[in-house]
Amino acid sequence: MKSIPTTLPGVLLFELAAFGDDRGRLIETYRRERYLAHGVGTNLEFVQDNFSSSIKGTLRGLHHQLTRPQGKLVHVTRGEVFDVAVDIRRGSPTFKQWFGTRLSGDNHRQMWIPPGFAHGFLVLSDQADFAYKCTAVYDGQDDRSIQWNDPEIGIEWPLEGVPLLSPRDQAAKPLRDSELPVYTP
Numbered sequence: 001m002k003s004i005p006t007t008l009p010g011v012l013l014f015e016l017a018a019f020g021d022d023r024g025r026l027i028e029t030y031r032r033e034r035y036l037a038h039g040v041g042t043n044l045e046f047v048q049d050n051f052s053s054s055i056k057g058t059l060r061g062l063h064h065q066l067t068r069p070q071g072k073l074v075h076v077t078r079g080e081v082f083d084v085a086v087d088i089r090r091g092s093p094t095f096k097q098w099f100g101t102r103l104s105g106d107n108h109r110q111m112w113i114p115p116g117f118a119h120g121f122l123v124l125s126d127q128a129d130f131a132y133k134c135t136a137v138y139d140g141q142d143d144r145s146i147q148w149n150d151p152e153i154g155i156e157w158p159l160e161g162v163p164l165l166s167p168r169d170q171a172a173k174p175l176r177d178s179e180l181p182v183y184t185p
Contacts, residue, residue, distance in 0.1 A: 001034050004109075008099045011085045012038060012112040016075075027108055029075060030133060040112045041135075044071055050132040054123045059163035061120015062086055062146040062153075062172070066179050069115035071135035079128030080104035081121040082158050088146065088175065089116040089183035096175065098155050105129075116181045118146050122157050144179060145172035152176060 004013040019026045035041050054060065061084065064070075074083060084100040102124070103109050113119045115135065145168055148155070152175050157163070 003038050006099045006101075008085060008087055008094055008097060008117075010114040011099050011117065012040060013101060014038075014110045014112070016108040016110060018108050029110070029131070030073070035073070035112075038112075040071075040073065044115075044135040046073070046133045046135055048134045048137050050134060050138070052130045052132075054128055054130070055164070056123050056126050057161065057164045058123045059120065059148055059157070059165055059169065061169065062118035062148055063120065064088060064116075064118040064144050064146070064181075065136060065139060065142045066144050066181065068136045068139055068142050069181055070138075071115045072113045072119055073110055073133040074103070074113065074119070075108075075110040075131055076103045076105050077129045077131055078105045079123065079125035080106075081123050081125075081128050081130060083111055083121045084119065084155055084157075085111065085113040086118040086120075086146070086153055086155070087116070088118045088178075088180045090180050092116075092183035095183070096153055098153055100155065100157075116183070120148060122159065122163060124158065145169055146178050147172045147174045150174045
């Protein structure tokens with residue numbers, strides 16, 4: 001497993017080793033001690049796995065949980081997405097900054113989004129299957145959405161036309177009007 005630095009402290013990108021032949025491939029997507037060596041999971045425990053499947057043009061996010069923030073280790077098993085993490089911790093030196101990268105079933109990359117960051121992705125392929133390992137159980141009452149195209153954040157989404165949004169994401173508030181976690185170093 002190769003670690004690739006990002007522009008946001010705490011947000012990590014990993015390139016996984018793939019072992020394949022003409023029958024297919026095998027990829028080890030999680031081994032605790034390897035991630036602990038990179039600081040992922042220290043004082044945290046993965047408690048829930050999620051899977052989503054989405055069609056091209058779907059934009060999911062920017063999501064976070066307010067009082068029970070989730071750390072997320074994410075990767076794509078099929079297709080390609082543009083994956084984004086945004087530091088939304090008031091008082092953080094990188095508050096409002098974002099990092100985005102392409103994750104795909106072919107590039108074998110994972111991204112670690114620590115608690116206190118909002119997360120979203122845009123599907124670039126005809127379909128994408130997306131897997132999440134989370135450090136907190138999903139709580140619908142604690143769940144929050146921030147406007148995906150908030151100019152105060154300025155994410156440069158690689159859009160082709162208008163994205164497909166859920167009603168929840170259509171109604172999301174801009175960052176300045178959102179309930180946000182406070183940065184604690």
